[in-house]
Amino acid sequence: MSDKIGVLRFPGTNCDWDIYKAVEWSGAKPTFLWHQDTFNVEDYDGFVIPGGFSYGDYLRSGALAAHAPAMDSLRTAAEKGYPIFGVCNGFQILCEAGLLPGALMRNAGLRFIDQMIEIETQNSHKRFGLKLKKNQKSRMPIAHADGRYFVTDDELKKIQDNDQVYCTYVANPNGSAGNIAGVMNAKKNVVAMMPHPERAIYEWMGSSDGQLYFRN
C-alpha cells in the first residue's frame, strides 16, 4: 500500500506541496524529483507532475519542461507502463512531451479562470482514480489560462472510441474539444487533467472529492 511516488519539480512549479500532501494523505510516500536530474524509475511505483508555470510558460505552456533531463527518465517510466499523473501544468507538459495526445491552448474566453467546477468521470485509471465510477461527478477548482484542450477531429474520435477520455467538464469553461478535462494515453498508464484534485482533499477546502484521484 505504501507506494513510492516521485513528484517532479521544475522552476515555476507551484502546486508541488499540495500534491506532496495529497499523496501523503493517500498513504503513499512522496519524494520530490528535480528537473535537472535523471532518476532510476525502478525506485518508484508512480509519478506525478504538479501544476504551476514551469519555465514561466515561455514558448508554450509546458514546452521547455518537456525537454528537461528528468523527462527522459519519465519517458522511460511511461514506456515501462508506470502510472504517471499530470495536473494542470503537468497536463500541458505531458502533451508537449508527446506522452499524451493533443495540446492545451489559451482559454476560448481569453481569461484566466479560477473557480470551483464540476467534472464527470468517463473512464477510471488503474492507479490515479481506480474507484471512480463512470458518470461520477466531482467538484474541485480549476485555475488556468491555457486549458483549452485541442485535438484534431479524427484524433478526438480515436481517443473517445478507445476509452481514453478520463473526465469531462459538466459545463465547458474554456472551449475544450469534446468537453475534455482529462485524458489518458493509448496504454492508459499516463493520465492528466486540468482541474486540481489536490486542492479538494478536505471538506475545509470546499470539497473532498479529490480524494478518489489519489487513493489507490
Added chain:
Amino acid sequence: MYKIGVRIMPRAEVLDTQGRAVGMTLKSKGFQVMDCKVGKFVILQIEGESPAHARAQATKISEDLLCNTLIETFQIEELP
C-alpha cells in the same frame, strides 16, 4: 555562422485567441482590419558548413522544440 529566422504561426484551423483579441482592439479603435493573426519570430545563430546545412539544423530545432506542429506551422528564412 548563419542567421536563421523561424516564423511560427497558429494553424488556420486552430482558434488564434491572441490574434482575435488584438484584431478586436484594432477594430474598436476604428482601424479597418478584417483579420489578425499573432505568431512568434525566433532568430537563431547557427554554425554550419553551408546555408543549406544551417537551414536543415533550424528545421530540426523547429520540429523538436520551437513549433508544436499539431497547432502551429513554421517557415524558415535566412537573415542578412
